[in-house]
Amino acid sequence: MSFDRVFAKAPVMAILRGMPLARSVELADRAWDLGIECVEVPVQDEEAAAVLAAVVAAGAERGKPVGAGTVTTAERLAWAVSAGAAFTVAPGLDTEVARASLAAGLPHLPGVATATDVQTARAMGLDWLKAFPASVLGPDWFRAMRGPVPEVPFVATGGIDASNAAAYLAAGAKVVAVGSALEDPGQLRALAALLAP
Known part of the structure; x- marks a missing residue:
């Protein structure tokens, strides 16, 4: 599994954070029905790890x-591996967690917010990067990054x-x-409208 493949069909990923198990599965199913292929479940505790496994x-x-x-920790990575996750995501760039995830066979999507973060992640062989927090960085951040690192x-x-x-996406993000x-x-349906040709 690679991020090129994970994100090949749709530029939208649904993050199901802090929701009960049944609700998470329900929302994941709705997302998939609407053409949103990719779902992430944050694993901040053991209960969330069980939700991840169900999804x-x-x-x-x-x-x-x-x-x-x-x-963000070895324990959370172990939960991800145990649940059968296809990839891992983090809010920042922790080189130890990133390397451990790759060693476990899981592509890792680290959070970045500076050119230094981007260069460090790329030097580790991480191809896709998560710009976080995007609302603080703003669309202009993506336009600026297209200059030095268009790839x-x-x-x-x-x-x-959805708003x-x-x-x-217009500013250069490949996925939201x-x-x-x-x-x-109403958000999932509104977001699915972005997938229309």
Whole structure:
């Protein structure tokens, strides 16, 4: 599994953070039905790790990739591996966690916010990077980064919803990741509209 493949069909990722197991599976199914292929479940505690495992199982039935988010420690990486996650995501760039994830066979998507972060991550062989927090960085950050590193695909994460996602994609983000906005039941459908040709 590579991020090129994970994000090949749609420029939107749904982040199911802090939701009960049944609700998480329900939202994942709805996202997949709407053409949003990629789902992330943050694993900030053991309960969330169980939710991840359930969503991974649901995704496996449909051939959909599910990643583990907020993987910032060896313990959380172990939960991700145990649950069968397809990839890991982190809010920042921790080289030890990134290397351990790659060693476990899981592509890692680290958070970056500076050119130094980008260069460090790329030097480690990390191809896709998560720009976080995107709402603080703003669309101009993506335009600026296209100058020195046009080859780097960024996932805009943090403060993204259906009202501003298109602006980030237009500015150069390859994918937008939407989390807390999914509490609004209309968000998934509105985000799916971005997939229309």
